[in-house]
Amino acid sequence: MVEMTLDNFQQVIVEESKNKLILVAFWAEQVPESIELKDKLAAKLSAAGEHVLLASVDCQAQQQVAMQFGIQGLPTAVLVKDGQPIDGLSGPQGDEAIDEFLAKHLPKEQDTLLAQARQALADDNPSEAFAAIAKAHQLDSERADIKLTLIDVYIQTGKTAEAEQLLATIKMVDQDSYYQSLKAKLELAAQAANSPELQALEQEVTQDPGNVELQHKLAAQYSQVNRHEDALALLFSLAQKDRSDVASKDLLLDVLKALPDGDPLVNTYRRKLYTLMY
Numbered sequence: 001m002v003e004m005t006l007d008n009f010q011q012v013i014v015e016e017s018k019n020k021l022i023l024v025a026f027w028a029e030q031v032p033e034s035i036e037l038k039d040k041l042a043a044k045l046s047a048a049g050e051h052v053l054l055a056s057v058d059c060q061a062q063q064q065v066a067m068q069f070g071i072q073g074l075p076t077a078v079l080v081k082d083g084q085p086i087d088g089l090s091g092p093q094g095d096e097a098i099d100e101f102l103a104k105h106l107p108k109e110q111d112t113l114l115a116q117a118r119q120a121l122a123d124d125n126p127s128e129a130f131a132a133i134a135k136a137h138q139l140d141s142e143r144a145d146i147k148l149t150l151i152d153v154y155i156q157t158g159k160t161a162e163a164e165q166l167l168a169t170i171k172m173v174d175q176d177s178y179y180q181s182l183k184a185k186l187e188l189a190a191q192a193a194n195s196p197e198l199q200a201l202e203q204e205v206t207q208d209p210g211n212v213e214l215q216h217k218l219a220a221q222y223s224q225v226n227r228h229e230d231a232l233a234l235l236f237s238l239a240q241k242d243r244s245d246v247a248s249k250d251l252l253l254d255v256l257k258a259l260p261d262g263d264p265l266v267n268t269y270r271r272k273l274y275t276l277m278y
Contacts, residue, residue: 004024004056006065024080026078117153151182152185158193160226163189228258
């Protein structure tokens with residue numbers, strides 16, 4: 001919490017409010033309700049420092065600052081953005097009323113998760129992006145921006161069927177340039193997942209089903225084009241046939257490591273591998 005004075009008024013209200021919201025709580029020792037409101041706001045904003053700066057004004061010591069805001073009664077709190085008041089609270093406030101007020105202006109959890117997912121994608125970390133955007137989608141499964149980011153993650157992690165299914169739910173009004181780029185990505189991913197080279201390798205395996213080295217090569221190719229489930233199924237079948245086949249087990253574990261955190265395939269095949277070993 002910042003104690004507001006005439007000396008820092010320009011810095012906080014004019015400059016700092018360009019970067020984040022400033023919530024100014026006005027209080028006076030002789031008005032206990034104003035101190036109570038200030039303390040409640042401090043407690044509720046303790047984890048929101050990235051988005052809101054709480055400033056307090058002692059109206060007895062800083063009368064000129066209070067006059068700048070035209071404060072006529074306490075308790076009062078004023079929300080400032082870009083140097084201008086945009087909302088406020090006046091009079092004694094219960095927890096529910098304060099929560100409702102803050103909810104109007106603070107980003108929702110899904111907004112924070114969406115931002116995290118987009119940053120993770122920008123950093124070429126689809127695994128981290130998947131964990132964030134999957135949770136955001138659980139919180140709000142109807143928002144188009146969340147859906148589109150999840151589709152992007154699905155494509156990058158090889159879940160083309162899930163991506164295609166979710167893409168079909170995007171309404172016409174939300175089919176922007178991002179949607180169009182994802183549609184093109186999905187088409188390219190589908191082509192790569194069934195390329196002539198891959199089909200030729202599958203044909204070789206069919207003609208020589210006992211060639212484990214060839215099947216390892218096919219599993220690696222599946223993994224490279226994000227057909228992870230096909231790769232895992234193939235490798236597990238090899239490990240199941242020959243429990244001493246360490247190479248197939250190791251390759252299977254490598255494929256699992258490449259999957260994003262929270263992918264259901266990881267738990268499914270870890271369980272299968274565990275039952276096979278014990």
